[in-house]
Structure formats: C-alpha cells, structure tokens
Amino acid sequence: MVLNPVISKLVGKLVVLASASPRRQEILRNAGLRFEVVPSWFKETLSKELFKAPYEYAVETARQKALEVARRMPFKHLKTPDMVIGADTIVTVDGMILEKPVDKHDAYRMLSSLSGKEHSVFTGVAIVLCHEKENEEVDYQLIDFYEETKVKFADLSEDMLWEYINSGEPMDKAGGYGIQALGGMLVEYVHGDFLNVVGFPLNHFCKKLDVIYNHRFLFSDKTSESVRLIHNCVPSAPELTQKPPNAREDKSNPSSPSASPAHKLKRKNGNSKASERSWTLVNSLSKGTDGETKLHDSENKSTSIISRDEGIKLNVTAEEDSEPKKEDLQRIYELLDGFKASKALFTASKLGVFDLLHSKPGLDAEQVAQEVKASVKGAECLLEACVSLGLLRTKERTCPKPAYENTDLATGFLRSDAGFSLHGYIQHCNDTLWPLFSHLESAVKEGTSQREKVKKSKDDNSQEVKLRFMNAMHSSAKVAAKAIATAFDLSSYKTACDLGGCTGAMAYEFIKVHSELSVTVFDLPAVVELSEYFHPQHTDNRVSFKAGDFFKDELPKADLFILVRILHDLTDEKLHVLLSKIAAASTPGCGLLLGEIFLEEDRSGPSCGLLQALSMSEGKQRSAAEYSRLLKRHGFITAHVKHTNSLLGAMLCVKAGTTTASPAHS
Numbered sequence: 001m002v003l004n005p006v007i008s009k010l011v012g013k014l015v016v017l018a019s020a021s022p023r024r025q026e027i028l029r030n031a032g033l034r035f036e037v038v039p040s041w042f043k044e045t046l047s048k049e050l051f052k053a054p055y056e057y058a059v060e061t062a063r064q065k066a067l068e069v070a071r072r073m074p075f076k077h078l079k080t081p082d083m084v085i086g087a088d089t090i091v092t093v094d095g096m097i098l099e100k101p102v103d104k105h106d107a108y109r110m111l112s113s114l115s116g117k118e119h120s121v122f123t124g125v126a127i128v129l130c131h132e133k134e135n136e137e138v139d140y141q142l143i144d145f146y147e148e149t150k151v152k153f154a155d156l157s158e159d160m161l162w163e164y165i166n167s168g169e170p171m172d173k174a175g176g177y178g179i180q181a182l183g184g185m186l187v188e189y190v191h192g193d194f195l196n197v198v199g200f201p202l203n204h205f206c207k208k209l210d211v212i213y214n215h216r217f218l219f220s221d222k223t224s225e226s227v228r229l230i231h232n233c234v235p236s237a238p239e240l241t242q243k244p245p246n247a248r249e250d251k252s253n254p255s256s257p258s259a260s261p262a263h264k265l266k267r268k269n270g271n272s273k274a275s276e277r278s279w280t281l282v283n284s285l286s287k288g289t290d291g292e293t294k295l296h297d298s299e300n301k302s303t304s305i306i307s308r309d310e311g312i313k314l315n316v317t318a319e320e321d322s323e324p325k326k327e328d329l330q331r332i333y334e335l336l337d338g339f340k341a342s343k344a345l346f347t348a349s350k351l352g353v354f355d356l357l358h359s360k361p362g363l364d365a366e367q368v369a370q371e372v373k374a375s376v377k378g379a380e381c382l383l384e385a386c387v388s389l390g391l392l393r394t395k396e397r398t399c400p401k402p403a404y405e406n407t408d409l410a411t412g413f414l415r416s417d418a419g420f421s422l423h424g425y426i427q428h429c430n431d432t433l434w435p436l437f438s439h440l441e442s443a444v445k446e447g448t449s450q451r452e453k454v455k456k457s458k459d460d461n462s463q464e465v466k467l468r469f470m471n472a473m474h475s476s477a478k479v480a481a482k483a484i485a486t487a488f489d490l491s492s493y494k495t496a497c498d499l500g501g502c503t504g505a506m507a508y509e510f511i512k513v514h515s516e517l518s519v520t521v522f523d524l525p526a527v528v529e530l531s532e533y534f535h536p537q538h539t540d541n542r543v544s545f546k547a548g549d550f551f552k553d554e555l556p557k558a559d560l561f562i563l564v565r566i567l568h569d570l571t572d573e574k575l576h577v578l579l580s581k582i583a584a585a586s587t588p589g590c591g592l593l594l595g596e597i598f599l600e601e602d603r604s605g606p607s608c609g610l611l612q613a614l615s616m617s618e619g620k621q622r623s624a625a626e627y628s629r630l631l632k633r634h635g636f637i638t639a640h641v642k643h644t645n646s647l648l649g650a651m652l653c654v655k656a657g658t659t660t661a662s663p664a665h666s
C-alpha cells in the first residue's frame with residue numbers, strides 16, 4: 001500500500017468527518033485528506049453491558065456516530081456525502097471502560113486507576129459509503145474496524161495527578177489524558193499505533209481505504225457475483241446491539257475477520273419514522289471450515305463472507321446472470337466521459353465563467369450568456385454541466401430561473417486571481433495538451449511525441465505564447481509550492497538554487513517558510529526576462545534570478561539545489577549530465593530536493609503520472625526508488641521521501657562525503 005495514492009482516491013469526493021475531536025481532524029488533515037467536519041449528534045449512551053468485549057462498544061458507537069451524520073446530511077445539509085467517517089476512542093483497564101471524565105473527580109478516579117498499570121486504548125472506526133440512487137434512495141455500505149494500543153503509565157503521585165487534572169487537559173479526552181501533550185509525561189511505554197491513542201488509527205484506516213478502492217472487498221477469488229446483505233433501513237442503536245451471538249469473534253488482532261465487517265445497507269429517504277429506526281437482520285450465521293464466517297440470507301439468496309485475510313465481508317449473490325454492478329458501470333462511464341468533463345471545465349474557464357460568477361454571483365444562464373458572449377442555450381448546458389461536476393451550484397431559487405454561483409472548488413482554484421488559481425494551467429491543458437492527446441493513437445503506434453503534428457501557429461515563439469506557458473507553470477507551481485517547501489526541515493541550508501525555477505513561484509514560497517534561506521532562480525534567459533511579470537508585489541531580495549542553461553553553463557553555488565518537475569522531462573542521459581553538474585557544484589552535506597510525481601514501484605499508479613507520460617516528448621516518469629538510484633550514482637544519498645498534499649512527492653538527498661566519479665557510465 002502506498003499511502004498517498006490511497007488518500008488521493010478520495011479527491012473530488014465529499015468526505016465528511018463525523019467528529020468534533022480536533023485531534024482526529026488534525027490527523028486526517030495532516031494525511032492530506034480533504035473533508036468537511038459535521039460533528040455527530042449521536043449521544044454516547046449505549047449500554048456497555050450489552051457488549052461482550054470493550055472494542056465492540058467502541059465500534060458500535062463509531063457506527064452510530066457516522067450513520068447519524070450520513071442520515072442527517074441529505075435532509076439538513078441537502079447534500080449526500082460520498083463517505084462519512086466516525087470514530088470512538090475508549091480506554092479500558094481492569095474490565096472498566098473509561099470515556100471522557102465528567103468532572104475533576106471523575107478525572108481523578110480514571111487517572112488513579114491507570115497509575116502504574118498497563119491499559120488498552122481502543123478506537124473503533126466506521127466508514128459509511130453513501131450511494132445516492134435516482135429514486136432518491138440512498139444505499140449505505142458500512143465498513144468498520146478497531147485498533148488496540150497498549151499504554152503503560154508510570155506511578156503517579158497525588159501531587160502529580162492533581163497538577164495534571166488542574167491543567168484542564170484531561171476533560172475532553174478518553175481516560176482523562178492526552179498522550180500527545182502533557183499526558184505524554186505520564187507514559188512509560190506505548191505498544192502499537194500512537195495515533196490510535198490520540199484518537200484515530202491512521203495506518204489501519206489507509207489500509208481499509210486501499211481495500212475499498214481497489215474493490216477487493218466486492219469480490220471473492222472464485223466468484224464474480226454481487227452481494228446483497230440488505231437491511232431495510234438504517235439501524236437504531238439499541239436494536240443494533242442485539243446481534244446474533246457469534247456475529248463477531250473476540251480477536252485482539254485488528255485484521256482478524258471479526259474486526260472488519262462491511263455491511264451493505266439500504267435506506268429509503270422519506271420512509272416512515274418507524275422504518276427509519278428499525279433494522280432487520282435477515283441472516284443466520286454459520287462458521288465455515290476454512291476460517292471464513294458465512295452469513296446466509298435465504299430471502300435474498302445471498303451469502304456474506306467474512307474473509308480471513310482482509311477481515312471484510314464479501315457479499316455473494318447466488319443469482320446466475322447477475323446484472324453489471326452499478327459501481328463498475330459508473331467507473332467505466334466516468335472514464336468514457338472524462339474528456340467531456342475536462343473540456344467543459346476548459347471552456348467555462350476560458351469564457352471566464354468562474355471569474356464572472358465570483359464578481360457577480362447569482363446570475364442566471366441568460367445573464368451569463370450575455371456577459372461571456374455565448375448563446376443562451378449553450379450557456380445553459382455548460383452551466384448545468386458545471387453544476388453536475390461540482391464546480392458551480394445553484395442558489396436557492398427565488399425566481400423560476402436558476403441562479404448560479406461558484407462552489408468552493410471554483411473559488412479556490414478556478415478564478416484567475418485566486419491564491420491557488422489553476423487558471424493558467426487549465427488554459428495550457430486546453431491549448432497544448434488537448435490537441436496533443438487528440439493524436440494519442442499515432443503517438444502510441446509510432447512511439448514518438450506528436451508535438452510536431454500539432455499545428456503550430458506562426459507566432460508560437462511570441463512573447464504572448466511564452467507568457468501563457470509560464471503562467472501555466474506558475475499556477476501549478478504555486479499550488480504545490482507550500483507542500484514541497486515544508487516537506488522537510490531545511491534549516492541547515494542558507495543558500496538554495498532552484499534549477500528551472502521559471503517564474504520564482506517556488507522560490508518565493510521557500511523564503512516565506514524558511515526565514516534564513518536565500519534562493520537563486522536559475523532558468524533560460526528568455527524565461528528570466530519575462531519572469532518579472534510574475535513577481536509578487538513586494539519582492540524580497542532573498543530571491544534573485546540568474547539566466548543560463550543548466551546543461552551548458554556554470555551553476556550558481558548553493559547549499560541546496562531544488563529541482564521541481566524537471567527530471568521527469570529528461571532522458572536518463574540528459575539527467576546524468578545535469579546531475580553530474582549539480583554534483584560538481586555541491587560539497588559534501590549539500591542537499592538536493594526533488595519534487596516529482598513518484599510512480600508506485602510496480603508502476604501501477606498514480607494515474608496522473610502515467611497519463612502525463614502519454615504526451616511527454618522525452619524523459620519518463622520514475623518511482624522514488626528509481627530517482628534515488630540515479631541520484632546515488634552522483635553521490636547523493638536519499639535522506640527522506642515524503643508524499644505531500646499536492647500531486648508531487650518530495651525527496652531530499654544529501655551529498656555524501658566523497659564524490660563518485662563518472663556517474664553517467666557507472
């Protein structure tokens with residue numbers, strides 16, 4: 001599992017964290033997940049005696065938290081999320097379940113029961129996948145699991161206990177302590193996932209996403225039939241706690257079968273209250289001989305299998321000619337329609353729709369048509385398509401005609417003057433990449449770039465064309481800059497050189513976050529000449545520009561060389577020329593920071609890198625390990641690799657003590 005591509009599978013989906021816990025929000029945000037926070041209204045009052053094992057209580061509470069939000073959102077927020085995540089953390093010691101203390105005395109009771117002992121922290125996590133259907137029904141699919149971490153407390157004196165309690169820290173935390181802050185001082189050891197104690201088992205969660213998004217949980221190896229474990233509506237908590245006795249096994253191993261059931265649930269919007277609250281389990285349970293637990297559903301002729309290795313129920317319908325699965329068809333149509341969606345985005349961007357609706361939100365199709373000089377019919381279709389793509393939304397109607405406004409996505413990325421505007425890059429996709437991709441078949445057959453075939457206008461070398469290209473690079477660099485600049489501790493470097501740094505977008509971000517650093521942007525003379533169009537209003541003399549060709553000219557001296565989106569464009573041969581020049585300009589200890597899309601080792605993704613390779617004239621996409629090997633030949637030892645929030649990964653290498661000679665031939 002490579003973490004970043006797993007998280008990136010959720011890009012563009014409405015992911016909701018059903019939790020008010022600031023720690024959970026921080027953990028998921030740091031992992032690069034984009035989500036909305038909708039705290040659950042579910043009261044944590046399930047009767048603990050109903051559960052055989054403490055983790056069952058945590059998992060059930062997590063489920064109820066997530067389901068409550070998943071049910072509420074279509075009605076209260078008028079939108080159906082794609083995924084809702086709920087979690088519940090508990091501390092268990094001496095057979096007791098400790099949640100958040102209600103007052104200082106409760107905190108004292110909890111902390112003194114933990115003093116000098118090992119205890120377990122369980123976090124139950126529930127992932128609810130919501131599938132909206134045409135008839136306004138929502139299908140829910142529930143995947144849940146738990147993680148256990150063991151924590152040992154030192155002996156706590158009375159003074160220490162009260163000092164800690166009076167700090168106020170225990171009050172909103174399970175077990176009355178926060179391991180991530182002052183509470184860390186009370187801890188002798190931790191066995192297991194630290195983040196699980198803090199409130200969210202990130203590693204286990206990513207593994208589950210991997211399973212979900214590789215669809216492994218929908219299929220068994222011998223059958224391709226689909227599953228139906230149907231509940232006729234959303235469960236209410238008390239009923240759900242009445243599970244068949246052997247529905248779960250008590251396993252401490254989180255990947256054990258019983259730890260991760262995936263229920264396929266079905267709910268009708270607008271059903272009677274009674275049906276919303278009742279939950280019918282129509283299954284009987286039996287234990288398979290091969291370590292699988294099977295759930296038989298006689299009414300629906302289906303069997304749900306809790307598989308041993310994935311800990312996931314596979315639901316298998318015994319129908320012969322099963323219909324194509326909705327998710328499969330959706331995926332195929334998404335791919336088929338991908339080009340239409342791209343072109344709709346390009347066109348709306350080129351016509352200035354997002355700028356217009358930013359300055360004048362609430363225009364109707366006719367007004368937009370007039371402003372952008374388009375036909376009313378055409379504008380209507382384009383605006384509706386943009387709504388369906390999540391780029392625009394219609395305001396609450398006050399008149400019969402829909403009034404349009406930008407979504408957050410459009411405000412953040414599609415306005416031409418947004419801080420993270422991708423407007424320039426979108427125009428580059430439309431004007432340059434789109435025509436190239438229309439020649440893809442020839443490119444594949446001939447194995448050559450089709451740049452020559454794409455009709456060149458006479459003024460391809462004009463200043464305007466160059467500026468447009470620089471604008472594209474500038475906008476995509478700005479979006480990635482912060483993630484690259486903050487990926488590593490660079491405090492030991494005082495001077496940096498951004499090779500091929502174009503407009504300086506990266507350099508200005510680097511000096512913003514590294515107060516001691518000065519950066520020289522090194523690029524071709526024509527680029528440096530035009531870069532002033534992109535300088536920030538208040539330039540800083542810690543960024544300077546130097547014109548030159550990094551293949552031919554002497555490189556500026558620096559402690560740190562920065563190469564963002566440069567190496568993938570180079571053949572191995574050219575790459576060695578450049579790296580040997582950088583190696584020659586570097587002394588031991590100097591750094592080399594790469595920003596690139598890193599392919600997975602088996603080259604199975606990410607698709608953004610592999611699709612980009614289809615239109616590259618030379619060079620190739622490489623994995624982090626490949627880059628690392630190439631750099632090593634030039635004496636740069638990989639220190640760290642980081643998958644950032646942006647599409648690019650970052651790799652920091654350090655020049656070793658002695659320079660290896662003649663790397664291109666080694």
Ligand SMILES: Cc1cn([C@@H]2O[C@H](COP(=O)(O)OP(=O)(O)OP(=O)(O)O)[C@@H](O)[C@H]2O)c(=O)[nH]c1=O
Binds near residue numbers: 020021088121172198
């Ligand atoms: C052991 C421990 C727990 N916590 C916090 O304890 C709360 C548990 O309560 P919860 O009921 O699971 O969550 P909540 O905070 O009520 O939020 P919600 O999900 O809305 O119910 C969560 O916050 C956790 O981070 C820490 O911050 N550090 C620790 O070392």
